[in-house]
Structure formats: structure tokens, C-alpha cells
Amino acid sequence: MASFSKRSKHFGILLLATLLQIALADLQQESPDDGKLIFAHVIFRHGDRTPIEPYPTDPYKDPKYWSTGWGQLTNGGKQRHLELGQWLRNRYRSILSDTFSVNEIYIRSTDVDRTLMSAQSNLAGLYPPLNGDVWNPSINWQPIPVHTMPEDIDAVLAAKKSCPAFDKELSRYKHSEDFQAYNKSLESMYEYVTAHVGRKVDSLTTAQNLYSNLHIEDLNNFTLPDWTKQVYPEPLRSISAKSFAIKTNTTLLARLKTGLLIKEMLQRFQDKVNNKLKPDRSAWIYSAHDTTVANVLNSLRIFDLHNPPFAACVLVELYRSSSGAPYVSVFYKNTTAEPQALVIPNCGQRCPLEQMFKVYADILPDDWKRECQISFLSLAYMEADIRSPTSIISVVFLSMMAVLVVLLVVVAYRKRHGGFHNDKWYLRIDG
16 A cells, blocks of 8 residues: 555656646747737749640640630639638738738739739738728729739749859759659650650659649549549649759759748848838738749748649748747648648747748858859850750850850961961951
């Protein structure tokens, strides 16, 4: 009996110690509800669209099957973003007024019809006109500014501004043994698909384009051809998902492709904390693409391979704890359900802002423009992707330089052997 009492006493002490440890951990690790939200970045994919380019044998390649042009936002896509905007209104009611103010929020979009229209549809849900903002009683909508720039000069959101170092690293990655082995393992599937679609499918990118086309037709309740049963949804879905990681799958790729965007967000957080943000806004919205969502998540090393759905949404939020310390939480909303809190590597779900800069130091460019430059001679190597705009320009430039070198050699030779005037060389140039 005494032994049982002694064991019970030890068990009680052990239980008390365990409960005390849990309580202390709870005090040290605050939940998002304990912190005060002070800024939010929202990065979303556009809403539902039509296929961008139907394949040659596509039974639905006739525009009569679609309500709008190729690659355009559909009415379903507008509705999906209206509802997301309403959801964002509820989530960010504590930092955004009911009426729009340029000093509270900024909206940026890639320069593409479907992303611009998605942003406008989203804002219709986020900012329905109230009181003095009602300018026409028959229209429950108000214009909100959406900012953009041409994609070929956009290094941040569209991330399509020329970057030779990125093109070179991407080519190196695609020529890696692992990548080549995986691509080779798909050869039989490529051959099967190519025989049915009427054009060559021989890469993850072309397979992803086909999957997207079939998926959109499936979502619109079109009956897919019988041949697709062998490849849709699988293995095309998994191949397509893998393609979304390609352009940020090395540290250098992530640094040059998405580093500017992530650095911009973190720096904005820092400015907010230091009271240097002018205007002192509370939210920033980016309207972009599935590739943008995937690139951001993969660069942050929190991407679970998948195909980001229409209106997929990444929330990068800044909180201030009860002790005054700023921390960052990242959430991902890819369904109609509540978003999922993601675990930041080596930092957790609530990462101190200062630590965020350390965790991602390797992908935050110091000078993106300079880092994108590569040596002149390296452009001549065969590993360069000849199809990339940068490489094409480089080949032309190299050819011109080669011609110039030959001319200089000829001129030097002529000058050394009798001079120019005696040979009338300057007349023959024009002849």
C-alpha cells in the first residue's frame, strides 16, 4: 500500500512538471491570436480562365465553345475573386477601413488581362461602395486603382525582365543528371501524347500546358477524348506539379527569380516596424499567376508540389506580439476552406522578423541587376539555352563581334603591307 502511494506521488509530480512545461511553452510561443496584425501581403493567382492555346486536335478549339477569348478571365473567375475579396474583407477588418484609402492599401498586378480583371473583381468584394463612395445607386461597385508595368521590364512580380545569369543557371539545372533522367523517364508518355495532340510534347513545360488545357475543359464539364484516359489526370497532373518548381529549384534560381519580391516584402515589413513606411499602409496586394504562387512558396522552401488552383492565395502577414516584438506568419489558401499556416524552415509558424532576414539571406539579392550579369565569354558556351531571348541576343552579339575582329585583322594586315591608299581598300568596302 505504501509502495502504491509512493508511485502515485511520483506520478503526480511528473504530471505536474509536464503540465508546467506545456504552460511555459505556451507563454513563450504565442499564437497568432495573441499578436496584433499590423501588415499583410496578399499574393494570389487570377481566377478561372479559358485555355491559352488549344492543341491542334482539341475538339473544343473552336471559339464557339467559350464565352470569351483565349486566356481570358471567365465569369466564373470573376465570381471566384469577388468571393475571395469578401473573405479578405473579413480577415483584414482590423487593419483596413470599410472605405478605400490610398494610404491603407496598394494593389499591383502583372500586365495581363486576366490578372488585372481578377484584381478588379477581388476589389469589388473587398471594397463595396458605402455611404459617400456610392456614386451610382444602380451599380454596387467603385473603381479602385490597380498598378502595373510592362512584363518585359518587370523584375519583381512578372519576373520577366532579362536576366542572363538566371537563363544560364536554368540551363545548367535542366542539363543536370537528375533532371535529364526524370525527363527521359517520361519519353514513352511524351510519344503517346504527341501522337494524339498534333504537336510535339517533349518537356515538363509542354506537358504542363497540356494538363492545364485538359483541366480547364474538365472544369467546364466538357467530355474529354478517350485517349486522355491514359494520361489525365495522372500522370500529367504530377508532371505538371513538378514543373512549377523548376525555375526556383536552386538557391541561385530562387535568388534571381523571386528574391526581389521576397526582399521587397520583408523590407516593407521592416519599414513598417521602424515607422518609415510612407504612406503608412497596412496591406499590399499582388495579382499574378500560378507560377508566381509556386515560385514564392518554393523560394521560401515551403512548397508542397501541386498545381496552384485558380485564386490560390499566399498570405504573408506581420504581427506584433504582446511584448512588442514583430514576427511573420505565412498562410496558404488554396480552397474555399480557411488557410493553412505554413512552417518557416528553422523558425516555425511565427518567425521573428529579424530571423526572417537570416533564414532567407541566401535568396535576397544585394544588387539584382549586377548579379544578373555574366561574363561575355560565358555566353558562348553550349549549355546556354538557345531558345531564350537572352541567348539569342548573345549569339547575334557574338557574331557581330566576330565580324568586327576579322575586319580589324584585315585592316591591320593591309596597313602593314603597303597601306590603305595604295590598295584602294576604302572603295572596295562600299562596292
